Each structure stands twice: as structure tokens, then as C-alpha cells.
Amino acid sequence: xxxxxxxxxxxxxxxxxxxxxxxxxxxxxxxxxxxxxxxxxxxxxxxxxxxxxxxxxxxxxxxxxxxxxxxxxxxxxxxxxxxxxxxxxxxxxxxxxxxxxxxxxxxxxxxxxxxxxxxxxxxxxxxxxxxxxxxxxxxxxxxxxxxxxxxxxxxxxxxxxxxxxxxxxxxxxxxxxxxxxxxxxxxxxxxxxxxxxxxxxxxxxxxxxxxxxxxxxxxxxxxxxxxxxxxxxxxxxxxxxxxxxxxxxxxxxxxxxxxxxxxxxxxxxxxxxxxxxxxxxxxxxxxxxxxxxxxxxxxxxxxxxxxxxxxxxxxxxxxxxxxxxxxxxxxxx
Amino acid sequence: xxxxxxxxxxxxxxxxxxxxxxxxxxxxxxxxxxxxxxxxxxxxxxxxxxxxxxxxxxxxxxxxxxxxxxxxxxxxxxxxxxxxxxxxxxxxxxxxxxxxxxxxxxxxxxxxxxxxxxxxxxxxxxxxxxxxxxxxxxxxxxxxxxxxxxxxxxxxxxxxxxxxxxxxxxxxxxxxxxxxxxxxxxxxxxxxxxxxxxxxxxxxxxxxxxxxxxxxxxxxxxxxxxxxxxxxxxxxxxxxxxxxxxxxxxxxxxxxxxx
Amino acid sequence: xxxxxxxxxxxxxxxxxxxxxxxxxxxxxxxxxxxxxxxxxxxxxxxxxxxxxxxxxxxxxxxxxxxxxxxxxxxxxxxxxxxxxxxxxxxxxxxxxxxxxxxxxxxxxxxxxxxxxxxxxxxxxxxxxxxxxxxxxxxxxxxxxxxxxxxxxxxxxxxxxxxxxxxxxxxxxxxxxxxxxxxxxxxxxxxxxxxxxxxxxxxxxxxxxxxxxxxxxxxxxxxxxxxxxxxxxxxxxxxxxxxxxxxxxxxxxxxxxxxxxxxxxxxxxxxxxxxxxxxxxxxxxxxxxxxxxxxxxxxxxxxxxxxxxxxxxxxxxxxxxxxxxxxxxxxxxxxxxxxxxxxxxxxxxxxxxxxxxxxxxxxxxxxxx
Numbered sequence: 034x035x036x037x038x039x040x041x042x043x044x045x046x047x048x049x050x051x052x053x054x055x056x057x058x059x060x061x062x063x064x065x066x067x068x069x070x071x072x073x074x075x076x077x078x079x080x081x082x083x084x085x086x087x088x089x090x091x092x093x094x095x096x097x098x099x100x101x102x103x104x105x106x107x108x109x110x111x112x113x114x115x116x117x118x119x120x121x122x123x124x125x126x127x128x129x130x131x132x133x134x135x136x137x138x139x140x141x142x143x144x145x146x147x148x149x150x151x152x153x154x155x156x157x158x159x160x161x162x163x164x165x166x167x168x169x170x171x172x173x174x175x176x177x178x179x180x181x182x183x184x185x186x187x188x189x190x191x192x193x194x195x196x197x198x199x200x201x202x203x204x205x206x207x208x209x210x211x212x213x214x215x216x217x218x219x220x221x222x223x224x225x226x227x228x229x230x231x232x233x234x235x236x237x238x239x240x241x242x243x244x245x246x247x248x249x250x251x252x253x254x255x256x257x258x259x260x261x262x263x264x265x266x267x268x269x270x271x272x273x274x275x276x277x278x279x280x281x282x283x284x285x286x287x288x289x290x291x292x293x294x295x296x297x298x299x300x301x302x303x304x305x306x307x308x309x310x311x312x313x314x315x316x317x318x319x320x321x322x323x324x325x326x327x328x329x330x331x332x333x334x335x336x337x338x339x340x341x342x343x344x345x346x347x348x349x350x351x352x353x354x355x356x357x358x359x360x361x362x363x364x365x366x
Numbered sequence: 367x368x369x370x371x372x373x374x375x376x377x378x379x380x381x382x383x384x385x386x387x388x389x390x391x392x393x394x395x396x397x398x399x400x401x402x403x404x405x406x407x408x409x410x411x412x413x414x415x416x417x418x419x420x421x422x423x424x425x426x427x428x429x430x431x432x433x434x435x436x437x438x439x440x441x442x443x444x445x446x447x448x449x450x451x452x453x454x455x456x457x458x459x460x461x462x463x464x465x466x467x468x469x470x471x472x473x474x475x476x477x478x479x480x481x482x483x484x485x486x487x488x489x490x491x492x493x494x495x496x497x498x499x500x501x502x503x504x505x506x507x508x509x510x511x512x513x514x515x516x517x518x519x520x521x522x523x524x525x526x527x528x529x530x531x532x533x534x535x536x537x538x539x540x541x542x543x544x545x546x547x548x549x550x551x552x553x554x555x556x557x558x559x560x561x562x563x564x565x566x567x568x569x570x571x572x573x574x575x576x577x578x579x580x581x582x583x584x585x586x587x588x589x590x591x592x593x594x595x596x597x598x599x600x601x602x603x604x605x606x607x608x609x610x611x612x613x614x615x616x617x618x619x620x621x622x623x624x625x
Numbered sequence: 626x627x628x629x630x631x632x633x634x635x636x637x638x639x640x641x642x643x644x645x646x647x648x649x650x651x652x653x654x655x656x657x658x659x660x661x662x663x664x665x666x667x668x669x670x671x672x673x674x675x676x677x678x679x680x681x682x683x684x685x686x687x688x689x690x691x692x693x694x695x696x697x698x699x700x701x702x703x704x705x706x707x708x709x710x711x712x713x714x715x716x717x718x719x720x721x722x723x724x725x726x727x728x729x730x731x732x733x734x735x736x737x738x739x740x741x742x743x744x745x746x747x748x749x750x751x752x753x754x755x756x757x758x759x760x761x762x763x764x765x766x767x768x769x770x771x772x773x774x775x776x777x778x779x780x781x782x783x784x785x786x787x788x789x790x791x792x793x794x795x796x797x798x799x800x801x802x803x804x805x806x807x808x809x810x811x812x813x814x815x816x817x818x819x820x821x822x823x824x825x826x827x828x829x830x831x832x833x834x835x836x837x838x839x840x841x842x843x844x845x846x847x848x849x850x851x852x853x854x855x856x857x858x859x860x861x862x863x864x865x866x867x868x869x870x871x872x873x874x875x876x877x878x879x880x881x882x883x884x885x886x887x888x889x890x891x892x893x894x895x896x897x898x899x900x901x902x903x904x905x906x907x908x909x910x911x912x913x914x915x916x917x918x919x920x921x922x923x924x925x926x927x928x929x930x931x932x933x934x935x936x937x938x939x940x941x942x943x944x945x946x947x948x949x950x951x952x953x954x955x956x957x958x959x960x961x962x963x964x965x966x967x968x969x970x971x972x973x974x975x976x977x978x979x980x981x982x983x984x985x986x987x988x989x990x991x992x993x994x
Contacts, residue, residue: 344774489836
């Protein structure tokens with residue numbers, strides 16, 4: 034139970050924050066500053082894309098009490114939708130050989146397609162399957178796991194079980210070189226998009242009536258119902274939005290890595306789950322912080338000891354579970 | 367009976383408080399429960415009765431104050447530990463194991479008392495004495511004919527009786543009954559009250575009862591404590607409580623409108 | 626109880642005892658055991674023996690998963706991982722000890738049990754403390770980590786190529802010991818019987834577990850956690866105990882599986898498909914039944930064996946349709962759809978449904994609805 038913070042507690046809290054930030058400077062002992070900066074940018078970019086998946090996952094859990102293990106599948110579908118759009122536009126000569134404007138437009142269209150497919154899949158999944166198992170955690174987990182498997186298999190049927198190479202407009206490949214710090218262009222795009230989405234989600238949550246309802250719902254679902262709002266419609270809307278965000282994240286990931294596989298959804302889900310556990314179930318800001326932590330830790334460790342990159346994240350998760358069992362920003366229930 | 371002179375009370379709370387966020391749900395409540403008596407706690411909805419119960423049974427941790435059972439400080443003990451000491455509670459919403467049989471519901475309480483729960487090498491078939499005892503407790507609450515059915519098929523009143531049988535099987539010294547007649551139809555209420563009266567008449571158990579229907583517990587109680595907005599405003603014999611002007615204003619006045 | 630009429634409870638108990646050895650369930654088990662023992666001697670077909678051995682192993686693995694999922698109401702996505710830990714224990718010890726001897730097998734079994742117990746205790750102590758749903762998330766992450774470790778720690782596990790090894794003495798594939806009633810007695814046959822004995826013992830252990838006081842408390846916790854706590858049961862301990870027990874049995878199943886194949890690789894014993902298979906089997910058989918594991922494992926393993934034939938049939942029917950070809954290749958898709966439909970519309974599984982009918986009969990016999 035949280036007691037009212039007094040001055041001493043506030044001081045300790047700031048000390049803890051300072052310590053938390055300084056931990057991220059530790060890798061500097063083993064990595065030279067230039068590489069460190071490059072890795073930091075890469076880590077933040079990865080973190081932002083993870084955040085896109087984790088944000089939906091955490092809000093869906095907080096509001097609807099649904100752990101959606103099919104969330105990774107939205108990510109993969111978004112990537113494939115973007116891939117398909119870029120392939121089609123390349124047929125028009127827009128992508129590999131197009132002008133800057135055509136390049137930007139085709140990337141935007143790819144993201145839009147991902148957004149749409151994510152929304153549609155989210156609508157379908159929520160209405161057809163998940164609505165039948167509200168309130169039953171066990172069935173939710175079982176059924177979303179099954180849905181995730183089916184969605185990944187359908188990708189293999191429609192495209193191919195093997196890796197695909199994503200065509201990326203020239204203007205988006207390559208990198209900036211700022212005083213020897215090489216920064217991949219698309220990473221900058223990813224960070225900008227991630228920050229914008231975080232700001233947007235926070236604005237919706239804090240400023241709009243819908244946001245107030247959602248926050249109230251995360252606190253106490255019954256309150257929302259008694260206030261007379263159509264809770265089902267809100268659930269569907271939030272689920273679609275979460276799915277769409279994950280899909281956009283997936284399509285950006287595809288463009289960023291220039292390669293996609295049907296298994297990318299599962300891999301992303303693992304990371305997103307770690308992020309959500311670290312950040313605290315239901316907290317958007319927690320997920321944002323968690324995503325940054327996971328992205329950074331992954332990149333630093335991958336540079337130093339490549340095999341331990343995922344292990345390092347699991348270690349962070351375990352440590353956080355030890356110190357704060359409910360996650361960084363999670364509330365005890 | 368001259369039990370009121372007993373040296374240590376069976377259960378006692380001292381300045382017990384709990385805060386949720388900024389809201390103080392229970393505010394410095396000091397309550398004394400003497401052995402072998404029936405004390406009722408009343409108060410309007412939201413007065414903190416159930417919260418106080420949750421503190422006594424260990425579901426909530428207090429923000430301040432302490433709880434003592436037979437002179438022992440149990441403030442830091444978890445709910446199973448308190449059950450083992452002899453505090454058994456019922457819940458406001460009926461709380462049984464719906465998919466298990468009626469007999470099994472009671473048998474689990476007996477098994478908990480025998481402390482063989484973590485045994486995984488014995489066959490439950492060898493625990494016949496527990497089954498026989500469980501049946502005996504069902505007979506006590508007149509539920510024996512229903513022993514074989516799943517608890518979910520019982521009527522609401524029967525489920526309440528089953529819950530009391532479960533509680534009795536724990537052989538607690540202190541029974542915490544949270545609105546035992548809540549949600550019951552009018553015909554079912556007298557049977558439950560009669561059951562409580564019988565338990566009290568054995569003279570072997572102490573009962574702490576939460577209720578918000580004042581008239582119901584007037585005849586039953588040895589003493590009545592009145593809660594309002596988390597504070598204890600009165601703790602006396604039923605007659606004195608009924609005559610207390612503060613209570614009349616705070617509870618009876620406001621309560622009638624709500625009821 | 627002298628001088629008193631026997632209570633209905635006592636009469637029912639006597640009734641159940643009198644037919645202990647004539648219950649259909651008991652007779653079916655006896656017949657099944659007889660078939661498993663006599664099978665390879667009567668009908669020496671390697672394909673059938675291979676199928677039956679795998680069904681036995683998976684039946685026990687699924688039943689042990691059912692202890693965790695069905696009886697305790699916890700989802701562990703690490704059940705496949707524990708299976709893999711057991712399999713790799715056997716594979717690595719047998720591979721790296723030259724020459725391999727009987728005590729190495731014993732050592733591998735003990736190691737599998739030890740590792741899985743420690744890992745299960747750590748995972749469950751960490752995440753079950755918070756909320757059961759955390760357990761699903763944490764196990765998913767840890768299991769994936771182990772899967773990747775299986776690939777990447779190639780100095781030990783040989784990565785993607787997997788580990789092949791020889792079993793000691795009479796279990797070795799090239800050992801041969803004459804013929805018995807016309808059946809060749811060889812290493813494979815002895816491994817089959819070893820699997821049969823160990824699986825039977827493990828299965829009895831699982832059934833005893835759910836019929837022990839712990840099993841009853843687990844059911845109670847699954848039904849109503851708050852009430853169980855108020856009765857004085859420390860829920861957390863029971864959850865940890867059941868999770869550790871189930872995981873331990875899974876690792877032993879993995880050890881047997883490795884012995885049967887004499888080969889392991891990350892995908893077959895650590896990957897997600899294995900976990901999905903176990904999930905599908907437990908759903909089809911019926912949650913919270915233990916015996917459902919046998920039916921679920923049999924159904925899926927038999928289906929897997931015949932699917933390639935079905936696939937060929939489908940292809941010959943639609944020789945031109947590209948999409949049909951791809952669909953036929955992806956039979957996991959069919960399993961996935963079957964799985965979702967089972968969770969939605971057949972949540973009790975085969976054994977669960979049968980049990981409900983038996984329960985209804987029992988209530989009718991006792992004269993009350």
C-alpha cells in the first residue's frame with residue numbers, strides 16, 4: 034500500500050531514479066563512446082518499435098483484463114501488409130527507383146495498410162473470439178495462443194514460410210554521419226514515430242473524454258459500466274487501436290530490418306511481454322520506460338556478448354519482479 | 367452468565383485504521399470481543415463494516431493499530447495463520463466451492479484443521495474419518511440429505527447453511543459472520559437466524575456478526591457496536607444502543623431512508 | 626459408529642469399495658496395459674511400436690501438464706521447455722561420456738529431475754507470488770530463451786544440428802539378444818519396455834497425486850481461491866508444489882523421449898510446436914482429468930502419422946490449385962483451428978464430457994437431482 038510520500042521519500046525516489054539512469058552509462062566502461070552512442074540510438078529505435086506493440090498489450094490488459102497472446106501476430110501481419118504494399122508500388126516504379134516524394138508516399142501507404150490490416154484483424158479477433166471468453170483468463174490465454182498460431186500459419190500459406198526481403202525506398206536507407214556517429218536514417222524515423230505515438234496516446238488518455246473513461250476502466254471496470262457507457266464498443270475500439278499500433282510497429286520493423294519472417298510475431302511478443310512485465314500491467318508510461326530499457330539493454334549486450342542479449346532482458350525482468358513484483362509503474366491489486 | 371469478568375478478551379483491536387489512497391475506510395477502531403458472547407457490528411452501507419472484517423481476518427493489512435487474539439498480537443499474521451489460531455469467517459457474498467460436492471466442501475475444512483494439506487502420498491480414500499465428521503456437520507445444519515450434490519446446485523439459503531457448516535467444521539473459537547442473511551429470500555432468513563441462535567446457545571463459540579438490518583440482531587446480540595464513516599461511535603448493550611441519540615441520528619435516521 | 630445406522634456416506638463408500646476392481650475404468654486400464662505389454666511381441670511392426678512409444682511418453686507429459694493447467698488453473702508455457710531440459714540431460718550426458726554406461730542413464734535422470742525442480746521452483750516462486758497470469762508471461766519468455774539457448778550455445782548443444790548419441794549396453798541400438806516366440810529381442814524393444822515401465826509408474830504417481838489431500842486442495846483453490854485461503858490453506862505453496870511436480874514429470878518424459886530417438890535438437894524438444902502440441906492434446910483429452918492425456922496424445926500422434934498420407938490425397942484431388950497445395954502443407958493450421966474450436970465449444974474434452982455423464986448417473990443413483 035502506498036502511503037503519502039514525505040520529503041525523505043521523495044529524496045530517496047530521486048536517488049533511485051538517478052541510480053536507474055546511471056546504470057545505462059555502465060556499458061561505457063566496456064564500449065567506446067562513439068559505438069555507445071550508435072548503440073544507444075539503435076536501442077532507442079528498437080525500444081520505440083517494441084513500445085508500439087507493448088502499448089496495446091498493456092492497455093488491453095488493464096482495461097479489458099485480457100492477456101492477448103495474439104498481439105505478436107498483429108505485428109507480423111503489419112509487416113507483411115507493408116511488404117505487400119511496397120512490392121506492389123515497386124511495380125509502378127515508386128520504391129527502388131522512385132523520387133523522394135514517391136518514396137515517402139509509398140512508406141506512408143505501407144504504414145497505412147498495416148494500420149488498416151491491424152484494425153481489421155483486431156476487430157475480427159475481438160468480436161468473433163475474445164468476446165466469448167471475457168472474464169476467463171485461462172480460456173483467453175489458451176485461445177489467443179491458438180489464434181496467434183493460426184494467424185502465423187495463414188501468413189505462411191499466403192506468402193511463404195521462408196524469409197522475405199522488404200524493398201525499401203532509397204531515401205530511407207543509408208545513414209547520417211554526425212562526427213563519426215553513424216545513425217541509420219530509419220532509426221531516426223522510428224524514434225520520431227515512437228515518441229509521437231507515446232505523446233499521442235498520453236494526450237488521448239489525459240485530455241479526451243474517451244481517455245478518462247479508459248483510465249477509469251483500468252482502475253475499476255464496474256464504474257465505467259455503471260456510468261452508462263457502452264463498454265463493449267469501448268473494448269472493441271481499444272482492441273482495434275492496440276492491434277493497429279502493433280501492426281504499424283511490425284511494418285516499420287520490416288522496413289527497418291529489410292527482412293521479415295512469419296516467426297517475427299512470436300519473437301516480438303516475447304519482447305513485448307517482458308516490456309509489459311517490467312513496466313507494470315496497464316501502465317502506458319511503464320511500457321514506454323520498459324521498452325526503452327529492453328531496447329537499450331538488448332543492443333548493449335548484443336554488442337558485448339551477442340548470445341546473452343535475450344538472457345540479459347530476462348535477467349532484468351527477474352530483478353524487477355524481485356524488487357517490484359507489480360512492475361515499475363504497476364499498481365498492486 | 368458471569369463471563370464478562372474474564373481477564374483477557376478473546377479478540378481485541380486497538381486503534382485499528384486502514385487507508386486506501388486518501389480515503390480512511392476504518393479510523394482508529396478499538397473493539398473488545400469477550401469470549402462466548404455475540405457481538406454485532408452495524409452501520410450504514412460504506413461505514414467500513416466489511417473492511418473491518420477483512421482486517422480482522424487478515425485479508426487487508428492495517429495502516430495503523432493492532433489486532434490481538436487471546437492476548438497475542440496477530441496484526442502481521444496472514445489469513446491462513448489466523449484460521450489456524452481459531453478465527454473462521456464467512457463472506458458477504460456466498461463463498462463456497464461450487465463445483466465440489468457439499469460433503470467435499472466441509473471435508474476440506476476438516477482437512478485444513480488436521481494440517482495434512484501438503485501431503486501428496488496419501489490417498490484421500492484413506493481419510494474416511496474426515497468424511498464421516500463432515501457428514502456430522504452437515505447434519506448439524508440440516509443439510510445431510512444434500513451431501514452428494516455439487517454445491518452449485520443448492521439454493522441460496524442452502525449455500526448459506528453450507529457455508530456455516532464449513533465454518534463450524536473449522537472449530538473456530540471466533541466466528542466472523544458477514545451479513546449471513548444477505549441476498550436471501552424472506553422465508554429463508556428465520557432458518558439462518560435459528561442456526562446462529564443454536565450455535566450461540568451451545569456456549570462454546572464467540573460470534574462477531576456484521577449486519578445492517580438493526581431489528582434483526584436486536585434480540586440475538588449481547589452487545590452491538592455501531593460504525594459510521596469508519597469510526598466506532600457506540601459499543602453497548604442492544605437496548606442502550608437503540609436508545610443512544612447519536613446512533614439514532616447517525617444510523618437509524620439515515621438508515622431508514624436507505625433501507 | 627457402533628449402535629448407529631451407517632450414514633449414506635458410509636454406504637456409498639462401501640458400495641464404491643465393493644466394485645473397486647470391477648469398474649469399467651479399471652478394467653480398461655488393465656486391458657490397455659496388457660495390450661502395451663503384448664503388442665510388440667504379437668505384432669512386430671516398427672512403425673506401430675514407434676507410434677505407441679511416443680503416445681505413452683506424451684500421454685504422461687500431457688497428464689503432468691494437466692496437473693498444472695487443469696487441476697491448479699495455471700498456464701505454464703514452460704512445460705515443453707522442461708521436456709527439453711530432460712531430453713538434453715540424457716542426450717548430452719550420453720553423448721559426452723565415452724563409453725556410455727548404465728549409471729550414466731541414471732545420472733541423467735537424476736540431473737533432469739534436479740535441474741527441472743530448481744528451475745521450476747525459481748520461476749514459480751518469482752511469478753506465482755504476483756498473479757497467476759504473470760506465470761504465463763514469464764514462462765513464455767523463459768521457454769523462448771531456452772529455445773534460443775539450444776540454438777546458440779552450440780559448443781555444448783551442437784546448435785541446430787542437434788545431438789545424437791548411443792545408449793548403454795542392452796539398450797543400445799545394435800545390441801541383439803536372440804528371438805522370443807519369433808520376435809527379435811533387440812535394444813529398441815528393451816527401450817520400449819523401459820519406457821512402458823517408467824511411464825506406467827509416472828502415470829500412477831500422477832493419479833495418486835490428484836487423489837491425495839493435495840489434489841483435493843488444488844481443486845478447491847481452482848474453484849474458489851478466497852475460500853481456500855479462508856479455510857487456512859496457503860494457496861501459494863500449493864501452486865508452487867503442483868507446478869514443480871508437473872514440471873519434474875515433464876522433464877522425465879523428455880528424458881525418455883530422447884532415449885527413444887537417440888537424438889535431440891532444439892526444435893523437436895524445446896520449440897513452440899512441442900508446447901502447442903501438448904496444449905492441443907490436453908484440450909482434446911479434457912482439462913482436469915489426467916486420463917484425458919492418454920486420449921489426447923493418442924489422437925494427435927495418430928493424426929500426425931496419417932497426415933502425410935492425407936496430404937498426398939488432397940494434392941492428388943486438386944493437382945492444379947496452388948493454394949490447396951500450400952494449405953495441405955500447413956497442417957498445423959488445421960490443428961490450430963481445431964484447437965480454437967475445442968476451447969470454445971468442447972471445453973471439457975472427451976474425458977471431461979464422459980465424466981460429466983458418469984456424475985449425472987451417480988446423482989441419479991443416489992436418488993437426488
